[in-house]
Amino acid sequence: MNASEFRRRGKEMVDYVANYMEGIEGRQVYPDVEPGYLRPLIPAAAPQEPDTFEDIINDVEKIIMPGAASPACTELETVMMDWLGKMLELPKAFLNEKAGEGGGVIQGSASEATLVALLAARTKVIHRLQAASPELTQAAIMEKLVAYSSDQAHSSVERAGLIGGVKLKAIPSDGNFAMRASALQEALERDKADGLIPFFMVATLGTTTCCSFDNLLEVGPICNKEDMWLHVDAAYAGSAFICPEFRHLLNGVEFADSFNFNPHKWLLVNFDCSAMWVKKRTDLTGAFRLDPTYLKHSHQDSGLITDYRHWQIPLGRRFRSLKMWFVFRMYGVKGLQAYIRKHVQLSHEFESLVRQDPRFEICVEVILGLVCFRLKGSNKVNEALLQRINSAKKIHLVPCHLRDKFVLRFAICSRTVESAHVQRAWEHIKELAADVLRAERE
Numbered sequence: 001m002n003a004s005e006f007r008r009r010g011k012e013m014v015d016y017v018a019n020y021m022e023g024i025e026g027r028q029v030y031p032d033v034e035p036g037y038l039r040p041l042i043p044a045a046a047p048q049e050p051d052t053f054e055d056i057i058n059d060v061e062k063i064i065m066p067g068a069a070s071p072a073c074t075e076l077e078t079v080m081m082d083w084l085g086k087m088l089e090l091p092k093a094f095l096n097e098k099a100g101e102g103g104g105v106i107q108g109s110a111s112e113a114t115l116v117a118l119l120a121a122r123t124k125v126i127h128r129l130q131a132a133s134p135e136l137t138q139a140a141i142m143e144k145l146v147a148y149s150s151d152q153a154h155s156s157v158e159r160a161g162l163i164g165g166v167k168l169k170a171i172p173s174d175g176n177f178a179m180r181a182s183a184l185q186e187a188l189e190r191d192k193a194d195g196l197i198p199f200f201m202v203a204t205l206g207t208t209t210c211c212s213f214d215n216l217l218e219v220g221p222i223c224n225k226e227d228m229w230l231h232v233d234a235a236y237a238g239s240a241f242i243c244p245e246f247r248h249l250l251n252g253v254e255f256a257d258s259f260n261f262n263p264h265k266w267l268l269v270n271f272d273c274s275a276m277w278v279k280k281r282t283d284l285t286g287a288f289r290l291d292p293t294y295l296k297h298s299h300q301d302s303g304l305i306t307d308y309r310h311w312q313i314p315l316g317r318r319f320r321s322l323k324m325w326f327v328f329r330m331y332g333v334k335g336l337q338a339y340i341r342k343h344v345q346l347s348h349e350f351e352s353l354v355r356q357d358p359r360f361e362i363c364v365e366v367i368l369g370l371v372c373f374r375l376k377g378s379n380k381v382n383e384a385l386l387q388r389i390n391s392a393k394k395i396h397l398v399p400c401h402l403r404d405k406f407v408l409r410f411a412i413c414s415r416t417v418e419s420a421h422v423q424r425a426w427e428h429i430k431e432l433a434a435d436v437l438r439a440e441r442e
Contacts, residue, residue: 001053001330009053016057033067038075044097046083051329064322077106077321078306084263084275084324087242087333091254094277096306104277105284105311106320110235111156113260113276116284116312118147118160118200121229121257123287125199142166146191147200150179150214152207154233167196177210177364177402179203181218188226200229203256205249206237209400210363210407211370213237216252224255232259235274239266240344240368243337249367257283266343266369267336268415269327273320285310343369343412346422350410353426359433363402369412372402375433379406381440388432395425 001009041063064072078096081104085095096103107113126141142165149157151170161168169191171183188198201223203214216232223230232253238261240246253259260276263269278284289310309315331339351366354373363372374382383406386399397408410425 012057031067031071033071035071036075037067038063038072039079039097042076042079044082045086046328047332048334050332050335053330056326056329073317073319073321074306074308076319076325077308078103080321080324080328081105081275081277083328085277087336088238088250089241089247090259090277093254093279094259101281102277102279103281103306104275105308106317106324107260107274107276107312108272109156109274110154110233110260110262111159112313113258113274114157114202114231114233115160115163116276117229117231117258117260117278118164118166120278120283120287121147121200121231122164122166124229124283125197127286129197141197144195144197145199146196147202148184148187148198149202150177150204150207152177152179152209152212153202153204154208154235157202157233166200173212173214177207177212179214179219181215181222184219184222188222198226198228200231202231202233205232205234206240206368208236210372210402210409211237211368212364213249213367216250216255218252220252220255229258230256232256234259234261236262236265236370237368238275239263239336240340242267242333243340246340246368263324263327266340266413267327268331268339269323273324281306281311339415343417346417346419347371347410347412349419350412350422350426353423357430359437363405363407371410372400372407373410374405374407375436379404381436382406382408384439385429385433385436388436389429392428392432394428 064076066072067075082095082097085104092098093100094102094104107116122142122145125145126138129141130136130138146167146169147161147164148169148171150173152173153170158168169187171179171187174180174183184201191198201219203216203219205213205216207213220230222228234241234250237249241250241261257280258276258278260274262274264271264273285307308317328336347366347369351362351371351373354360354362354371359375360373361376363374366372375385382399386397386408389395389397389408397410400407400409412422414421
């Protein structure tokens with residue numbers, strides 16, 4: 001959708017809302033539809049090719065408005081999470097359809113998803129241990145619980161441990177900045193010998209620092225064997241898994257208890273939209289379910305509905321699945337795949353430019369849309385280069401540390417980015433690098 005069409009459609013939407021407000025007294029306060037009404041009205045999977053804007057708007061009135069805001073808000077989310085799960089080829093155990101035990105929910109961020117998974121895992125292990133040994137108090141168990149993640153995991157994982165009141169230990173990553181089975185197993189044996197109780201592990205697919213991938217096929221079976229909850233965080237990289245050529249990066253997700261990624265990062269859905277799936281929805285509802293009188297409703301014990309307030313931290317929630325529905329239909333699966341592929345292609349274009357300049361080095365394999373690079377030499381000279389780049393305000397880079405190296409990160413992430421922008425950015429970086437190296441010699 002170009003700017004001209006966006007203006008036209010925006011005006012049409014203002015008219016739609018205004019017409020709704022003018023005719024609101026003619027609408028029912030409470031819908032006539034019954035739970036489960038929406039799924040039969042919507043295809044079982046996302047369209048491969050784009051739908052027209054007119055068709056989508058017509059469906060809003062025909063399909064959504066009869067159940068607005070409930071049950072349409074809930075039921076569209078259930079279907080959209082199945083659409084997205086199928087696009088990723090997630091194991092069927094994670095899907096809502098056909099009365100399975102799992103399902104998907106939209107959280108606000110990957111940070112929320114990690115915290116929700118940790119709290120659910122904590123409740124589950126406490127219940128299990130107390131069932132086996134009723135004399136154990138929650139406090140006695142809590143002080144021995146220990147969770148794990150790679151030393152490359154996002155800081156939000158550490159924050160989840162702080163909020164959850166449990167120990168969190170970082171597993172040393174290998175030369176490719178990935179968690180491997182041997183390092184995890186060593187930590188588990190050591191902690192169990194010290195009387196601790198391993199209960200939760202976060203594996204990262206596409207780390208923030210360098211887009212490295214923990215080895216799920218190695219660590220997954222260990223978590224299952226040790227009866228530890230395995231949460232997979234693919235906040236950035238998960239969008240790429242809709243492309244068959246990148247789906248292998250998700251291999252091993254079948255060992256996970258929960259999986260999460262952010263469509264708002266790389267799948268053209270506006271913030272906030274963080275997709276989370278669990279294999280057993282009762283693991284979440286068992287941790288968060290509370291039913292005061294003022295929140296009870298006639299269908300809550302019918303088994304016909306999904307009550308998402310038991311799947312998350314806040315009680316209130318927005319109609320976030322509506323924007324997923326629009327994006328998936330406006331682009332189609334093929335359009336979204338083309339968008340991902342273009343960004344990956346542009347990142348490799350930038351990588352090639354860096355490799356052609358003997359002053360620079362690539363620091364880690366380029367897999368998706370992130371290129372980690374630096375000037376050969378000291379951290380000080382790279383810090384000076386970053387300072388000049390960001391002070392010039394033509395492009396913006398965010399750095400990281402990989403072991404003892406200060407590294408620059410070039411991320412392809414704009415919807416409108418083209419090869420010309422990458423070329424221009426590289427010319428700009430080269431000019432500033434020459435200035436930095438000249439100043440260092442002087």
